[in-house]
Amino acid sequence: MILSKWLQFIKPNINFFQNGFFEFPFLANTPELMIESTINSPGSKHDPKQQYVYRNNPFIKGSFRYRKIDEGCWLTITNIEFKQNALIKTVYDKSIPSEHYTLTFTLYESQVKLQNTFIDKIPFQNKFWGFKKPGVDTGAHFYKGSKCEFYIYHFYPDWIKKNIPFDKLDKNLPFRKFLDSDKGFITYQDIVPNASELSHEIEQTFINFNQDVLSDTILKAQTLSLVSTFFKNAFADLRKEDYKVKDTVDYKLMSQCERLLSKDFALPFLGIDSISKKLNLSPSKLKMDFKLVYGTSILQYNIDKKMQLAMQLIINTNMQIKHIAQEVGYESSSKFSACFKKKFKKLPSEFRLDIKLN
Numbered sequence: 001m002i003l004s005k006w007l008q009f010i011k012p013n014i015n016f017f018q019n020g021f022f023e024f025p026f027l028a029n030t031p032e033l034m035i036e037s038t039i040n041s042p043g044s045k046h047d048p049k050q051q052y053v054y055r056n057n058p059f060i061k062g063s064f065r066y067r068k069i070d071e072g073c074w075l076t077i078t079n080i081e082f083k084q085n086a087l088i089k090t091v092y093d094k095s096i097p098s099e100h101y102t103l104t105f106t107l108y109e110s111q112v113k114l115q116n117t118f119i120d121k122i123p124f125q126n127k128f129w130g131f132k133k134p135g136v137d138t139g140a141h142f143y144k145g146s147k148c149e150f151y152i153y154h155f156y157p158d159w160i161k162k163n164i165p166f167d168k169l170d171k172n173l174p175f176r177k178f179l180d181s182d183k184g185f186i187t188y189q190d191i192v193p194n195a196s197e198l199s200h201e202i203e204q205t206f207i208n209f210n211q212d213v214l215s216d217t218i219l220k221a222q223t224l225s226l227v228s229t230f231f232k233n234a235f236a237d238l239r240k241e242d243y244k245v246k247d248t249v250d251y252k253l254m255s256q257c258e259r260l261l262s263k264d265f266a267l268p269f270l271g272i273d274s275i276s277k278k279l280n281l282s283p284s285k286l287k288m289d290f291k292l293v294y295g296t297s298i299l300q301y302n303i304d305k306k307m308q309l310a311m312q313l314i315i316n317t318n319m320q321i322k323h324i325a326q327e328v329g330y331e332s333s334s335k336f337s338a339c340f341k342k343k344f345k346k347l348p349s350e351f352r353l354d355i356k357l358n
Contacts (some may be wrong), residue, residue, distance in 0.1 A: 083144065253279055313328075
């Protein structure tokens, strides 16, 4: 695809600013097209030998790496820092078929502003997996200053059939029900143990690819190991959802909902009615769609994120437990401790003591 054709897709959106976010689209019909449009995008410098692109434009700066792992399987690795609040979204050229599935592991770090007098901000790491069917329109919001890693695995149907045979799954499994439904996107949180470490090992194989004659074999093995672990755990996930309901899900709207939940962890839960009004969506539709996409209720998702921030504050600061409770919106230290223990099986004080002993 020539640059002028790619620009026809981004021109209507590149200066579009809504709710404090610039829209930044990318072509997603095929992995090859995504790679080509990235190479040819403004502010990009391409090293074909290393299969590496350095990008610096008004929205982002960072690196983009790509490899054909196997016939019908590609992997792209993106490390970027957002220079503006941005909505990253898919766009499709209707004249080009889109047949491939994508599995994305996202690891991002943002600065969370604290109320503490001595600690203004702290890095907050978040990670999740998203599985997308062919041709599904999705989007995600990222704040200025966020540092993100995207590991996107692109699978064509023949590769899926050979390596991850969906057709052999029990029809009563939630993942199979999702595949058989009209829903196009599903996410998971910490579903793969050590996903960050394993992904960084794959990235190192990318970087050192031309230095080892076994790199191609190693990369295939690493990819299949990580991907198969994801699917094994996803198949075992027993979330109970009604995938038979014939109704569309606005995935960009669900991303906006997630952004509202993560905007200020010190505030009490906004409430379903308040969020639904902000998104112009009925409470019942909001609750159903959010759970379909994120696998948990809106309230529980908010609690889980608060507890993850609390854990990072315990690990990385000397803040008193009562002050950490306040930072994540709990006036009562005892209620905070009970919630923390429910999530991590230990009281905050026990968690901190274990860190000191180790």
